[in-house]
Amino acid sequence: MAKKGAKKYNYDANEKFIEYEEEIAKNPAYEGMPDLRLDDGSIQWEAPSNRGSGKFQFTHNKRLSWWKKKASQVGISTSANHWISTVAKTIHPTGRKPCKVCGNVMDIRYSYLSSNFIKRVRKLDYVDDTFEISDLTHVLDFIVSFYDTYGAQIFDDLPVLFKCKQFPTFSEIPNSIDSWTDWLDKVYIAAEPSMLGPGAMSNAPDRLDGFHSFNRCCRSNADKGRSKENLASYSTDRRAFENWVDGNWITANKLMGYISSNSKIKKEPCANDGDGHTHPRPCSADHIGPISLGFSHRPEFQLLCAPCNSAKNNRMYYSDVKHLIEAESKGEKVVTWYAQSIWKYTKDKVFDTETALRLTRVMRDNRNVAMMLLNEFLVNKHYLFLLTFLNLSYANFDYKLNTAEINNHIVKANFSDTASTLKYVNIQKIRKIRIAFESLAEYANKENRNGYLFTNDSIENLKNSALDNLEDTSRDIQQINNKLISILDYDDMKDIDLEEFLNEIDYELIENYPDFVKVKNTMFKIMDMTAKTLSDNWDDSRYSRE
Template sequence: MAKSNRNWHQNFYEYIDYIVNHDNYSGLPILRSDDGSYRWIAVKQSKIGRQRIAWADKKASEFNIPNVPGVYAEVMRMLHPTKLKVCQICGESLSIYYFYPNSIFLKALKKEFGYDFTSCNHISDIWDILIENEVPELTVRKFFNKKFEFPQEYLILSKKDLIDKCEQSCRLGGKTYLGPGAMSNFPDRYDGFHTYNRCCRALEDKGRSSENLKSYTKDRRAYEYWSDGNIHAANMYMGSDFFSNTTADHIGPISLGFVHDPRYLQPMDFGNNASKRDRLQIDDIEKILEVESRTRIYPMSWYSSTIWEYIKMNYKFQPQYVSTVYRDILKQNMVNFMFILGNIFDKCTSIGEEVLTEILLKPKYDYFASSYGFNNLGDIVTTSKRHYTERNINEMKRFSRIAIDSVKDFNSKENRNIDAFLTQAEMNALDRVCTLISSRAEISLIKLKIESLMQNIQYRLLSTISKRV
């Protein structure tokens, strides 16, 4: 098989050939490039991506796996013939199961035994190394038993069985001490797993280096999509003890336009949260409606509110559209919105940034002036004047900078699954907005025109529903 232009490891090319030609993947679609190489990657919205999903749905039915978040990861794990994924960068093989320690577990090992391990050390190897360095096996067993909160009788299990219990408690039971050697990524990748493994992820996945991961929740998730909601309170709530040993999940994905607000966050184990991604389900809609009814806090950002109102009125009559058509329309609307912001930045330069900051970002600054206390539903039960330090005094400026940079980054990515699309009339309206901005028209008029443009785009997207199903 001819190689692509990417500097992929030879072991990975051999892995591709092995997987594609294995009986377990019979019927799973894959194309070839003109040079004969396999097109390993296929985005979800492409024809081949949809065919892969249909194939996996059939497999899930054969295996009696329920169609819930994580279904494709479970299907592809079951089918994988070796359970070892080869890294495209370094060629090393790691398990697709949850056998590798996170930073919290590594610190616990260091504190208990004084040894430094890495996030790519299999816990079976960690066990062996400890024994080889004369740590009593019973001490190792007790350590694992205590960390994973297992019953006392687990102490007599074999090493393999105890480690398998640890893996299952993280993959299925909500514990977060261990992660997989390769994250699930179906149907984008043919075998269902990211091409680079845990070993090279921090280097290859920009935005997910060790340093960036520490601020990912606060920066990217809070600011990237210019979300409505009390974004500072949401950040505080996500970092509270309520989410210890779990992750904070947006009931309505903010990448689909839902707000970043504490009332719309819920605890979820890492595995389910990672596999949920931007899926939308009926259960999510009904949870959102319950919170909206209870709190009177609107769940959708202004630029997608028309679509949300349609969903509220029609999801019970069109349940088959929730995870497909509704989700796709919200996603397309988000891409269009980010394109509009980027277009204004490009055409109006610093004036565009100044105006959009005034219209869309500054109204959120007030949230940063307070500190909040919460109940376990995410309701704000106490509000106090925030104490400013050298570290947080420039947070509003930082919020604006990250939001603006995220728009530029969003529009510069060439591998985005969905392209922006505006009709000629919508592009003309956008050009008029840019003219108003460049001529320093009244802020209120510019805001009105942007809102009108986004509303018209939403109406157009909704009008396509009958044609897309």
């Protein structure tokens, strides 16, 4: 929290940014920074060049001299182009910083997709709107997701996508995801190519750390309704939903990519075709059970045209409910752990369009309770326990699509799997862990969240019991958890540290650790209590409104 004596602008700063300021001010890399603190002890973060008077009138010039001395110390010539930004990147202790406005932590390097790069991706005939990218997408996240979704065919197009003045050809890079990921991280990003942009612009000596206080996410604020911070917030919610549900997330992604790239499927009509409206083709993949409501990842999608997909959003059709009930009767798992009870208590109450929409609203409230419950364990730093919800074992295999059948506008696939020995296995896991933990924290901390919250004495007692059980785990488990905390906490998480951690642990053994299983059963009880209350309120105006 901001200190009472802090400068006025700090009261509006995100808490992560305020903590970051203090960490930077105390870091040895910035030792000797002129006029570091104001008379009240607060940090003088800004040193603008246009101060006309006052005690700190010449702070800007003094700090410029400091940056020149620092350049000499790290071997960078002040006559070189962009020397001061190079120094700022070189001495920065973590390479990542939070945004002053929203707290979103971003890479300070040139590692985010440019608008031109995104246009190139969108022009590929197998990429449709279901593949989510923006100028807030990190290039390493992009290439992992791109490969997850579209497979080896991307290697034919990567040289065209990444081509720029600095890199006109790419013949030396093998067609493997390991090779491309490594090259992008170590070579391409370092060259600061035009196809990428930084998470934070250089702003030394005006800012103490040498970077603009507003990250890429919040630099643009011309249109508040569609501002980048709001779009990033929506994306954060979606990532939280996708990463904290059950099911094979890899085969689901692969089928989605197959649907958008298969020429035969592109000719298929919309599931709503025949209702008297125009339904443009090609159609895109729609989750029959929305992930955002607590349904599982499954290699099955229905085909909807762009207008229908947009209009449906995260709502349930009556036909969706009937289809999912039928799939469940055949032994398929259609809902994730936290939605099992609410689905069980309410699915038979759906008999038309209105009640399907009512189910949507009820399940949305159920999901919010579950996400906030998970956040309780995040806040209390039971990271190892939370890791067991991420289904990381699916990444241990390579998946080959054997068949994909289209029946009544629904595409369902069958995959075979073989054990994978690729380094890419850990790349997938690292990305999933990082995004899952970051998005959960951001989801829970979003200001003005109008989400349903439910609790009572019994639920609070169960929560406390679960937290106590995790505090009493074995010394070995606590040591492993503490190591994971040291990797994931703060803003200096390094992929290599997380990779070493994953190589050292037995994930399946941890998943089945008795105390973890016991706590999960407690969480099931909490969600069952929540579901009963929601089901009892089925006719409440909150859910039955038109």
